[in-house]
Amino acid sequence: MLSATDIHADLAGTPILRGVSLTARPGQITMIVGPNGSGKTTLLRALTQDLPYRGRVLLDGADIAALPGWELATRRAVLPQASRIAFPFTVLEIVRLGLIAAATPAPGHRASEALARVGLAGFEGRFYQDLSGGEQQRAQLARVLAQVWDPVGPDGARWLFLDEPVASLDIGHQLEVMEIMADYARAGGGVVAVMHDLNLTAIHADQVLLMQDGRCLAAGPPAAVFTDAILSAAYGCTVRVNATPPAPATFVLPHMARRAG
Amino acid sequence: MATADNSPTRDFVAGDRQGRARRVMLGLVALLLVTSTLSLGIGASGVSLWSVLGQIARAEAVAPREALILFDIRAPRLALGLLVGAALAVSGAVMQGLFRNPLADPGLVGVGAGAGLGAITAIVLGGLLPLALQDVVGFYLVPLAAFLGGWLTTLFLYRISTSRGRTSVAVMLLGGIALGALAGAVSGVLIYMADDAQLRDLTFWGLGSLAGATWDKVLVAGPLIALVLVVTPFLAQSLNALALGEGPAAHLGIPVQRMKTISILTVAGATGAAVAVSGGIGFVGIVVPHLLRILTGPDHRYLLPNAALLGAALLVGADMIARSVIAPAELPIGIVTATLGGPFFLWILLRNRSLLDL
Amino acid sequence: MAAGPFGTLRTQRRAPLKPALLMLAVIAGQMRSPAQADPAERVLALGGAVTEIVYALGQGDRLVARDTTSTYPPEAAALPDVGYVRALSPEGVLSVAPDLILAIEGSGPPETMEVLRAADIALATVPEGYDATAIVAKITVVAQALEVPEAGARLVAEVEAALAGAIAAGRTQTPPRVLFILSLQGGRIMAAGADTAAQGIIELAGGVNALSGFNGYQQVSDEAVLLADPDVILMMDRSGEHAAEATDILTHPVLGQTRAAQTGAILHQPGLLLLGFGPRTPQAVEALSAAFRQAQG
Numbered sequence: 001m002l003s004a005t006d007i008h009a010d011l012a013g014t015p016i017l018r019g020v021s022l023t024a025r026p027g028q029i030t031m032i033v034g035p036n037g038s039g040k041t042t043l044l045r046a047l048t049q050d051l052p053y054r055g056r057v058l059l060d061g062a063d064i065a066a067l068p069g070w071e072l073a074t075r076r077a078v079l080p081q082a083s084r085i086a087f088p089f090t091v092l093e094i095v096r097l098g099l100i101a102a103a104t105p106a107p108g109h110r111a112s113e114a115l116a117r118v119g120l121a122g123f124e125g126r127f128y129q130d131l132s133g134g135e136q137q138r139a140q141l142a143r144v145l146a147q148v149w150d151p152v153g154p155d156g157a158r159w160l161f162l163d164e165p166v167a168s169l170d171i172g173h174q175l176e177v178m179e180i181m182a183d184y185a186r187a188g189g190g191v192v193a194v195m196h197d198l199n200l201t202a203i204h205a206d207q208v209l210l211m212q213d214g215r216c217l218a219a220g221p222p223a224a225v226f227t228d229a230i231l232s233a234a235y236g237c238t239v240r241v242n243a244t245p246p247a248p249a250t251f252v253l254p255h256m257a258r259r260a261g
Numbered sequence: 262m263a264t265a266d267n268s269p270t271r272d273f274v275a276g277d278r279q280g281r282a283r284r285v286m287l288g289l290v291a292l293l294l295v296t297s298t299l300s301l302g303i304g305a306s307g308v309s310l311w312s313v314l315g316q317i318a319r320a321e322a323v324a325p326r327e328a329l330i331l332f333d334i335r336a337p338r339l340a341l342g343l344l345v346g347a348a349l350a351v352s353g354a355v356m357q358g359l360f361r362n363p364l365a366d367p368g369l370v371g372v373g374a375g376a377g378l379g380a381i382t383a384i385v386l387g388g389l390l391p392l393a394l395q396d397v398v399g400f401y402l403v404p405l406a407a408f409l410g411g412w413l414t415t416l417f418l419y420r421i422s423t424s425r426g427r428t429s430v431a432v433m434l435l436g437g438i439a440l441g442a443l444a445g446a447v448s449g450v451l452i453y454m455a456d457d458a459q460l461r462d463l464t465f466w467g468l469g470s471l472a473g474a475t476w477d478k479v480l481v482a483g484p485l486i487a488l489v490l491v492v493t494p495f496l497a498q499s500l501n502a503l504a505l506g507e508g509p510a511a512h513l514g515i516p517v518q519r520m521k522t523i524s525i526l527t528v529a530g531a532t533g534a535a536v537a538v539s540g541g542i543g544f545v546g547i548v549v550p551h552l553l554r555i556l557t558g559p560d561h562r563y564l565l566p567n568a569a570l571l572g573a574a575l576l577v578g579a580d581m582i583a584r585s586v587i588a589p590a591e592l593p594i595g596i597v598t599a600t601l602g603g604p605f606f607l608w609i610l611l612r613n614r615s616l617l618d619l
Numbered sequence: 620m621a622a623g624p625f626g627t628l629r630t631q632r633r634a635p636l637k638p639a640l641l642m643l644a645v646i647a648g649q650m651r652s653p654a655q656a657d658p659a660e661r662v663l664a665l666g667g668a669v670t671e672i673v674y675a676l677g678q679g680d681r682l683v684a685r686d687t688t689s690t691y692p693p694e695a696a697a698l699p700d701v702g703y704v705r706a707l708s709p710e711g712v713l714s715v716a717p718d719l720i721l722a723i724e725g726s727g728p729p730e731t732m733e734v735l736r737a738a739d740i741a742l743a744t745v746p747e748g749y750d751a752t753a754i755v756a757k758i759t760v761v762a763q764a765l766e767v768p769e770a771g772a773r774l775v776a777e778v779e780a781a782l783a784g785a786i787a788a789g790r791t792q793t794p795p796r797v798l799f800i801l802s803l804q805g806g807r808i809m810a811a812g813a814d815t816a817a818q819g820i821i822e823l824a825g826g827v828n829a830l831s832g833f834n835g836y837q838q839v840s841d842e843a844v845l846l847a848d849p850d851v852i853l854m855m856d857r858s859g860e861h862a863a864e865a866t867d868i869l870t871h872p873v874l875g876q877t878r879a880a881q882t883g884a885i886l887h888q889p890g891l892l893l894l895g896f897g898p899r900t901p902q903a904v905e906a907l908s909a910a911f912r913q914a915q916g
Binding site: 048049050069070071072073074076077078080083084085086087088089090091092093094097098100101108111112122124125126147 | 274275276277278358361362363498501502503504505506508509511512513514515516554558559560
């Protein structure tokens with residue numbers, strides 16, 4: 001179990017997180033949503049020690065600040081937002097970097113397996129720079145998956161921390177990535193993701209943390225958090241949940257989409 | 262597919278360049294052996310390596326002059342060329358990995374500027390030292406000053422760019438530029454004070470040369486350079502991970518800060534030592550890693566040893582040219598590396614543009 | 620001396636550069652020379668003045684090589700060139716197989732000289748200096764090293780007499796104030812101060828250095844030159860650049876205002892002749908003082 005208590009963080013002297021607490025359980029998908037600038041990404045970065053924070057973050061009872069980096073790396077993997085890579089690495093070489101941290105030596109085909117999992121089978125020999133934004137993001141996801149391939153290890157659940165994993169993906173690949181997250185959780189692993197898309201969150205999240213202005217505005221299952229009143233207050237506009245537009249409108253909901261095959 | 266996976270001898274995966282990197286490594290070892298042998302065999306005096314080896318094999322006494330040329334002139338020169346070439350190329354590769362920039366070189370952490378300032382100070386003001394001290398350091402004053410200058414500058418830069426246990430690469434880079442400008446200004450004052458002969462010395466120092474190679478220099482510079490060659494391969498995977506960024510590298514369990522400290526300090530030591538004994542030889546540190554990245558990819562597990570091999574071979578080869586073309590006089594080696602390497606490098610750049618657009 | 624490959628090059632303490640000790644070093648160098656029995660037959664001369672002295676002693680046929688600065692007499696230019704006198708390579712020097720090296724003071728780098736000493740080649744260091752005694756000392760050292768003391772004594776007497784005559788002839792009531800310009804790159808004036816060969820030769824020729832207060836060759840401020848207002852401007856002779864340099868001086872905002880420029884007293888003399896301080900120095904003094912007289916009308 002991951003539990004964060006009373007997390008505070010500042011960026012350049014401005015308080016960004018003002019006391020956020022969060023509990024995420026293995027076997028579940030925990031999603032962090034909120035308007036721009038509400039501190040979602042900062043919270044994820046605090047949870048993964050990417051920036052200095054005050055408060056406590058416990059992973060299965062142990063303070064992560066006290067765990068050595070290599071040990072943490074065997075138990076959790078972090079997918080950053082779109083990232084630039086120095087030097088012309090091939091996709092295969094990038095994914096194999098995830099294996100550096102793997103708890104047990106991985107079989108030789110693991111990298112290719114991970115690539116196939118994110119729909120990039122056959123991309124091994126391509127240069128990372130030559131991929132589209134969405135392909136790069138999925139290649140990074142393959143690297144992260146390779147790092148904590150088995151959702152449950154001998155010492156407990158493994159964790160995926162994903163910062164907007166579907167941000168630059170089309171709807172088909174969004175479904176694919178959401179499915180990966182769901183499978184990982186179903187197999188006993190823990191997933192914590194920062195999300196922008198409320199519909200995808202509503203479909204897949206077991207727990208939602210809605211942030212506003214550096215604080216937790218509401219937390220709980222999507223049905224409890226996504227109400228007209230709460231969302232309208234959070235996003236500063238009138239929002240209606242589960243309401244369809246008047247007749248002639250066109251809309252596409254991920255709820256109704258299914259992956260081909 | 263399944264058959265390929267089950268085959269223990271050959272499971273080729275696209276995008277895996279390790280096999281090629283290993284073959285290139287073998288090629289480079291061969292190249293290094295050839296250039297080293299040639300370098301021992303070729304020289305203005307025409308002393309033949311084979312005839313000397315023959316004499317040794319037949320247990321005959323080697324003529325003192327031939328022994329001197331082979332063992333006290335060519336051999337230390339070869340050893341110094343190997344060490345300096347390897348040090349410059351590996352240091353360049355490590356710095357580029359650390360700064361995540363293919364244009365970085367040890368100069369960025371102030372070694373070059375500091376070493377240059379040290380050398381200039383020693384050349385121009387060395388005469389002001391008390392005679393007793395001059396006697397002790399003798400003609401190693403310039404190398405010593407260059408090494409200290411480079412090392413101290415880097416330490417200083419490292420101090421100011423590290424706060425709360427975290428070294429900011431950006432601060433270090435900009436600080437390096439500022440310190441470089443400052444060192445340039447001080448050098449300017451010293452150059453103004455220098456007399457004619459000192460100016461000529463400065464020019465020759467700046468162009469670099471292995472002509473002053475002695476076993477003493479090899480023994481002094483050797484350990485510092487060996488340190489970087491031994492230590493940095495252990496950092497190879499960390500440097501690979503660092504290409505993803507500092508955060509992602511840390512999430513892969515890489516002790517980013519410790520690795521920065523180790524690489525900066527060892528590189529400063531090795532580059533300082535290399536510059537101290539050979540003067541300013543530019544170019545090797547940027548070109549060698551570049552070429553190898555194009556050839557076998559940026560995987561530091563192969564890039565670092567291959568850079569050491571190619572850097573050593575390149576410098577020994579360039580030195581051979583430097584002392585042959587206008588024998589018995591010789592060219593500063595920096596002129597040779599730049600004249601040969603410049604156009605070649607341009608050609609490579611033009612042919613491989615897409616790989617370099619980062 | 621012939622220790623193993625690692626043994627011969629241990630750092631030897633450098634002797635302080637005092638002429639008297641240098642003389643001792645020369646003698647010591649010859650004492651341990653293996654070729655002591657026979658005079659050296661393969662001589663390497665380092666330094667323009669050294670080479671000139673060897674030829675003036677009639678020993679030019681014993682030379683096997685020279686350095687880049689040895690360009691006179693013309694026969695010298697035909698010899699193999701071992702490189703710039705302060706950046707010699709040990710194997711380059713050894714490749715001409717000298718049994719005696721005559722090196723002007725400051726030849727180097729020191730590492731190379733160390734290797735040459737280890738190679739058991741007789742090495743005579745010729746002291747540098749910019750006056751009459753220095754020339755005598757150079758000739759004496761070279762003649763001794765070449766084991767032609769009689770020829771040396773003759774040359775010393777000759778040069779001393781010629782020089783004394785030239786100096787006496789050059790003496791004037793009002794010594795001209797001479798500005799020596801080493802280079803005029805981009806309008807910046809690089810001029811000679813004290814402790815330079817240029818000042819030495821100017822004084823021998825009966826002039827005085829128009830600039831004082833600094834040593835060596837330095838870039839000087841325009842105002843200092845204006846204040847010094849030299850009677851004569853002296854430059855080194857670079858083939859074919861006379862006219863261009865004269866124009867540069869006349870059009871230079873400051874040099875153009877000096878008395879020298881306005882009276883046309885701009886002199887060019889061959890660099891090695893002027894600054895070499897060798898056997899041709901009396902000639903240089905004569906030529907220069909004649910030019911001074913002419914310039915002063």
